[in-house]
Amino acid sequence: QVQLVESGGGLVQAGGSLRLSCLASGRTFSSAATGWFRQAPGKEREFVAAIRWSGGVTRYADSVKGRLIISRDNAKNTMYLQMNSLKPEDTAVYYCAATRPTLNVPSTADVYAYWGQGTQVTVSS
Numbered sequence: 001q002v003q004l005v006e007s008g009g010g011l012v013q014a015g016g017s018l019r020l021s022c023l024a025s026g027r028t029f030s031s032a033a034t035g036w037f038r039q040a041p042g043k044e045r046e047f048v049a050a051i052r053w054s055g056g057v058t059r060y061a062d063s064v065k066g067r068l069i070i071s072r073d074n075a076k077n078t079m080y081l082q083m084n085s086l087k088p089e090d091t092a093v094y095y096c097a098a099t100r101p102t103l104n105v106p107s108t109a110d111v112y113a114y115w116g117q118g119t120q121v122t123v124s125s
Contacts, residue, residue: 002026002098002114009094009119012086016123020081022096022116031101034072034079035059037109038092038121047107048094049081059105064090086123093118 008020022034035050049070050059058070067086072079079096097112106112 002029002032004096004098004114004116006094006096006116006119009121011122011124014086014088014123014125016086018083018086018121020083020094020096020119020121022079022081024077024079024098026114028101029077029098030074032098032114033102033105034096034098035106035112036070036079036081037095037097037112038090039095039118040089040092043092045095045109047109050105050107051079052103052105053101057105059107061107083121086121088123088125090121091123092121094121 003025005023031053036048037045039045047061051070067084069082095118096116098114100113
């Protein structure tokens, strides 16, 4: 089992930055791929970014490439999402997620077995 808790969301002006954190507990975290998804009001949950357990491989949605950076520190059981040059369309609830042990870096939500409760990010124009 893996438990995930997000933090770091908030209100920021367009062009600003935020850093989200996802603290994990559970013995399988270090061998799981982890990712960030988001869901805006009235829209389906969408993939944002994912990272291999070793941190050596990352994957991003086209809409966030060059602005958002995913990373993880296995010694701290923590994953991060550095969000730069934020836009109003980035407004959403952001969820962290973890797979069961794998070498893959999936972008499909149903592959992820564990989810956090979400943290709100609001970008004002």
